[in-house]
Amino acid sequence: MNRKYNVAVVGAGLVGKKMVEILLERNFPIASLKILATRQRQEIIAGRNFSVEETTPGSFKDVHLALFAGTEGEKGASKTFARQAVAGGTLVIDNGSDFRMEPDVPLVVPEVNKETLQQHHGLIANPNCSxxxxxxxxxxxxxxxxxxxxxxxxxxxxxxxxxxxxxxxxxxxxxxxxxxxxxxxxxxxxxxxxxxxxxxxxxxxxxxxxxxxxxxxxxxxxxxxxxxxxxxxxxxxxxxxxxxxxxxxxxxxxxxxxxxxxxxxxxxxxxxxxxxxxxxxxxxxxxxxxxxxxxxxxxxxxxxxxxxxxxxxxxxxIRKGAALNAVQIAEELLRQNLL
Ligand SMILES: NC(=O)c1ccc[n+]([C@@H]2O[C@H](COP(=O)([O-])OP(=O)(O)OC[C@H]3O[C@@H](n4cnc5c(N)ncnc54)[C@H](OP(=O)(O)O)[C@@H]3O)[C@@H](O)[C@H]2O)c1
Missing domain, CATH: 3.30.360.10 (Dihydrodipicolinate Reductase; domain 2)
Incomplete structure (x- = not known):
C-alpha cells in the first residue's frame, strides 16, 4: 500500500516540466525522481531546483515508471528509448504519437477507458491534446x-x-x-x-x-x-x-x-x-x-x-491535454495494482 516508485520524466519542455509539477502537486508516491532530456543542466520546476540528466539507454535502470514527453518522431526520445526501457522492466507512459495506434498499446483517458489498462504490455499511450x-x-x-x-x-x-x-x-x-x-x-x-x-x-x-x-x-x-x-x-x-x-x-x-x-x-x-x-x-x-x-x-x-x-x-x-492525463494514468495503474 505504501510502496514508493522510482520515477523518470523524459523531456524538460512544457509538458515534461508540467508532469513534474503535477506529480509533486498530487503527491504521487515517489521514491526517486529523475528528469531526463537531451543534455545535462539545472532547471527550476515548481520553485525547486532539479538536475536534468542526459538521456541514455542506461538511464532507465531501476526506474519503475517513466513518463515520456520528449519530441516525437525518429530522433525523439520515445522512438529512441521507450521500447528499450520497457524491455528492462520500466513501465512507460508515452505522451507523443509514436505508439498510440499500435494494437498492443492502450490509448487511455482514465475517465473514458481506464479498463483498457488491464491489457498493457509495459507501454501505455497518452492521446493527443485535442x-x-x-x-x-x-x-x-x-x-x-x-x-x-x-x-x-x-x-x-x-x-x-x-x-x-x-x-x-x-x-x-x-x-x-x-x-x-x-x-x-x-x-x-x-x-x-x-x-x-x-x-x-x-x-x-x-x-x-x-x-x-x-x-x-x-x-x-x-x-x-x-x-x-x-x-x-x-x-x-x-x-x-x-x-x-x-x-x-x-x-x-x-x-x-x-x-x-x-x-x-x-x-x-x-x-x-x-x-x-x-x-x-x-x-x-x-x-x-x-x-x-x-x-x-x-x-x-x-x-x-x-x-x-x-x-x-x-x-x-498542457494539463488535461498532456501532463495531467499522463499522471492520472499512473494513478489509475496504482489503483488497479498494475504498477
Ligand atoms: N504541448 C502539448 O500540448 C502537448 C500535448 C500532447 C502531447 N504533446 C507531446 O509531448 C511531447 C513534448 O511536448 P512539449 O510541448 O513539452 O515539447 P518541448 O517544449 O519542445 O520539449 C521537448 C523536450 O523533449 C526533449 N527531447 C527531445 N528529443 C529528445 C531525446 N532524443 N531524448 C531525450 N529528450 C529529448 C527536449 O530536451 P532538451 O530540453 O534538452 O532540448 C525537451 O526537453 C511531444 O511529443 C508533443 O507532441 C504535447
Missing part, C-alpha cells in the same frame, strides 16, 4: 444518447507545439508592435494576429487532411471503441498562448434537449459546465488555463440535424 478534451465530452454523450456522427473544428494554442512555438508568438507580437518584420521558424505562416488551418503534415491516409485532424479521428475511435464512428475534424492554430478550444457538433442517436445534455455533462467526471450565454459566460482560454477540468459551454440544439447539438469545449492542453 482528442483528450473532445472524448471527455463525447463519452458521456455516447453513453446517454448514442453518437451518430461528430464534426469538430479546433482553435489550438501555441503551447501545443512546445516551448519554441511559445517564444515564436512572443517574439512576433513584440516585432509587430514595434513595426519590425517578425521572424518565422516553427510555423508555416506568421502566428501573431493570424490563424491557419494547418497542424501537422498532409496525410496520405485521409487525402486533404492534416495529421492532427487524422489523429483526432483515429484516436477518438480507438479510445471510445467505436471503430466506425463517422467523424471529421478541421484543426486550426490560433495566436493564443495556452488553452485549446473546440467547436463540437454531434448528431445523436436518441434526441436530447440542450438541457438534458447539460445535465449529463454536469455529472461527467472531469467536466465542468460554464454555460450562461446571456451573461457572456462560457469557457475561454485565459480563464481555464491552469485548471484541470475540461470546460463546456454554449450547449445548444443544432437546427441542421434532426437530433444535433453544438458544444464549445475548452481545456488546458
Amino acid at each position: 482528442t483528450i478534451q473532445m472524448v471527455m465530452v463525447l463519452a458521456p454523450l455516447e453513453q446517454a444518447f448514442g453518437l451518430k456522427r461528430v464534426i469538430v473544428s479546433t482553435y489550438q494554442a501555441v503551447s501545443g507545439t512546445g516551448r519554441e512555438a511559445v517564444e515564436e508568438l512572443q517574439n512576433q507580437i513584440q516585432a509587430y508592435c514595434s513595426g519590425r518584420t517578425a521572424a518565422r521558424r516553427v510555423y508555416p505562416h506568421p502566428i501573431a494576429f493570424n490563424v491557419f488551418p494547418h497542424i501537422g503534415s498532409l496525410s496520405e491516409e485521409f487525402p486533404g487532411y492534416y495529421t492532427e485532424e487524422v489523429k483526432m479521428i483515429r484516436e477518438t475511435r480507438k479510445i471510445m471503441n467505436l471503430p466506425d464512428l463517422p467523424i471529421s475534424a478541421t484543426c486550426v492554430r490560433v495566436p493564443v498562448f495556452n488553452g485549446h478550444c473546440e467547436s463540437l457538433t454531434v448528431e445523436l442517436k436518441k434526441p436530447a434537449t440542450a438541457e438534458a445534455a447539460r445535465q449529463v455533462l454536469r455529472e461527467a467526471p472531469g467536466v465542468s459546465v460554464l454555460d450562461a450565454p446571456e451573461k457572456g459566460v462560457y469557457p475561454v482560454p485565459v480563464e481555464i488555463s491552469g485548471k484541470d477540468d475540461v470546460f463546456v459551454g454554449r450547449i445548444r440544439s443544432n437546427p441542421a440535424f434532426e437530433s444535433g447539438l453544438d458544444i464549445w469545449v475548452a481545456a488546458d492542453n
Whole structure:
C-alpha cells in the first residue's frame, strides 16, 4: 500500500516540466525522481531546483515508471528509448504519437477507458491534446444518447507545439508592435494576429487532411471503441498562448434537449459546465488555463440535424491535454495494482 516508485520524466519542455509539477502537486508516491532530456543542466520546476540528466539507454535502470514527453518522431526520445526501457522492466507512459495506434498499446483517458489498462504490455499511450478534451465530452454523450456522427473544428494554442512555438508568438507580437518584420521558424505562416488551418503534415491516409485532424479521428475511435464512428475534424492554430478550444457538433442517436445534455455533462467526471450565454459566460482560454477540468459551454440544439447539438469545449492542453492525463494514468495503474 505504501510502496514508493522510482520515477523518470523524459523531456524538460512544457509538458515534461508540467508532469513534474503535477506529480509533486498530487503527491504521487515517489521514491526517486529523475528528469531526463537531451543534455545535462539545472532547471527550476515548481520553485525547486532539479538536475536534468542526459538521456541514455542506461538511464532507465531501476526506474519503475517513466513518463515520456520528449519530441516525437525518429530522433525523439520515445522512438529512441521507450521500447528499450520497457524491455528492462520500466513501465512507460508515452505522451507523443509514436505508439498510440499500435494494437498492443492502450490509448487511455482514465475517465473514458481506464479498463483498457488491464491489457498493457509495459507501454501505455497518452492521446493527443485535442482528442483528450473532445472524448471527455463525447463519452458521456455516447453513453446517454448514442453518437451518430461528430464534426469538430479546433482553435489550438501555441503551447501545443512546445516551448519554441511559445517564444515564436512572443517574439512576433513584440516585432509587430514595434513595426519590425517578425521572424518565422516553427510555423508555416506568421502566428501573431493570424490563424491557419494547418497542424501537422498532409496525410496520405485521409487525402486533404492534416495529421492532427487524422489523429483526432483515429484516436477518438480507438479510445471510445467505436471503430466506425463517422467523424471529421478541421484543426486550426490560433495566436493564443495556452488553452485549446473546440467547436463540437454531434448528431445523436436518441434526441436530447440542450438541457438534458447539460445535465449529463454536469455529472461527467472531469467536466465542468460554464454555460450562461446571456451573461457572456462560457469557457475561454485565459480563464481555464491552469485548471484541470475540461470546460463546456454554449450547449445548444443544432437546427441542421434532426437530433444535433453544438458544444464549445475548452481545456488546458498542457494539463488535461498532456501532463495531467499522463499522471492520472499512473494513478489509475496504482489503483488497479498494475504498477
Ligand atoms: N504541448 C502539448 O500540448 C502537448 C500535448 C500532447 C502531447 N504533446 C507531446 O509531448 C511531447 C513534448 O511536448 P512539449 O510541448 O513539452 O515539447 P518541448 O517544449 O519542445 O520539449 C521537448 C523536450 O523533449 C526533449 N527531447 C527531445 N528529443 C529528445 C531525446 N532524443 N531524448 C531525450 N529528450 C529529448 C527536449 O530536451 P532538451 O530540453 O534538452 O532540448 C525537451 O526537453 C511531444 O511529443 C508533443 O507532441 C504535447
